[in-house]
Amino acid sequence: xxxxxxxxxxxxxxxxxxxxxxxxxxxxxxxxxxxxxxxxxxxxxxxxxxxxxxxxxxxxxxxxxxxxxxxxxxxxxxxxxxxxxxxxxxxxxxxxxxxxxxxxxxxxxxxxxxxxxxxxxxxxxxxxxxxxxxxxxxxxxxxxxxxxxxxxxxxxxxxxxxxxxxxxxxxxxxxxxxxxxxxxxxxxxxxxxxxxxxxxxxxxxxxxxxxxxxxxx
Numbered sequence: 001x002x003x004x005x006x007x008x009x010x011x012x013x014x015x016x017x018x019x020x021x022x023x024x025x026x027x028x029x030x031x032x033x034x035x036x037x038x039x040x041x042x043x044x045x046x047x048x049x050x051x052x053x054x055x056x057x058x059x060x061x062x063x064x065x066x067x068x069x070x071x072x073x074x075x076x077x078x079x080x081x082x083x084x085x086x087x088x089x090x091x092x093x094x095x096x097x098x099x100x101x102x103x104x105x106x107x108x109x110x111x112x113x114x115x116x117x118x119x120x121x122x123x124x125x126x127x128x129x130x131x132x133x134x135x136x137x138x139x140x141x142x143x144x145x146x147x148x149x150x151x152x153x154x155x156x157x158x159x160x161x162x163x164x165x166x167x168x169x170x171x172x173x174x175x176x177x178x179x180x181x182x183x184x185x186x187x188x189x190x191x192x193x194x195x196x197x198x199x200x201x202x203x204x205x206x207x208x209x210x211x212x213x214x215x216x217x
Contacts, residue, residue: 008095009212010160011087012151012177013205014169015102015109015123017046018187019116021079024104025059031070034062047190048172052103052143057136060126064135068128071107078108080116081187083206088116090209097158101150103142103173120154122146148176164215168208169193182215 016023029038038059045055088098099120102109106123113121124142127134140146147169155165167174167181170189175196178184185208186197194200201207 008160009091009164009166009215010097010099010151010155010158011091011166011168011208011212012099012101012120012147012154012181013084013167014147014171014174014187015100015112016104017170018168018174018205019081019084019100020112021081022077024074024078024108027074027077028063028066028070028105029059031073032063032066038062045173046171048175048192052173053141056103056124056141056143060133060137061135063126063133066133068107068131068133070133075108075111078112080112081205083204083208084116086206087208088118090212092117094212097154097160099150099154101142101147101177103147120150122150144173144176147174148180151177151181166208166212166215168205183211185211 013019023042026035026039029035041055041059044050045052091098097119100118102123104123106125109121109123122142124137125139127136127138151167155162162180163182165181166183167178168185168187169178170187172192178197184197186193186200188202
């Protein structure tokens with residue numbers, strides 16, 4: 001039987017290829033005609049072969065000149081991962097909170113968070129000028145360190161100890177937050193993430209639900 005603190009977890013997920021089955025940057029790149037080049041950079045970054053901030057800048061640069069209507073079009077195309085709604089419902093049933101922290105973009109994460117009932121979320125922002133993407137981001141880059149900072153901040157704000165937190169991700173930029181969480185879960189993950197995670201699962205985020213009982217205060 002989990003104790004009171006453990007029964008109130010904080011679960012923090014990556015977004016792309018975790019909360020959703022897609023990579024938003026690649027969907028945006030479809031509209032810009034740069035998907036193949038962007039996908040190759042994304043793959044190298046998620047394997048840990050490229051600095052995330054550098055890879056983000058390289059990929060976002062290919063979006064310059066794309067009309068901002070691409071955000072709505074992209075949101076309509078994304079597919080949520082199996083089990084995400086069940087996982088969120090169970091965390092909320094236990095009185096806990098769910099966060100999503102993304103190396104992707106607020107312009108798509110904002111409506112997703114509202115649709116799923118996510119409690120906390122954070123992502124990069126794309127600069128738009130005169131109705132078109134400029135090919136740059138604005139504000140702090142959400143990299144591996146920023147993901148860990150978000151987990152710490154949300155845990156502190158909700159009074160949930162780090163030992164009662166779960167971090168779920170698939171790529172190298174998720175490793176920092178996974179290292180500080182009470183339980184780290186690799187989901188459809190790259191080899192480097194599977195090697196370092198406490199648990200590795202595939203294809204169904206509802207598989208995290210029984211793992212919540214492992215948490216302690």
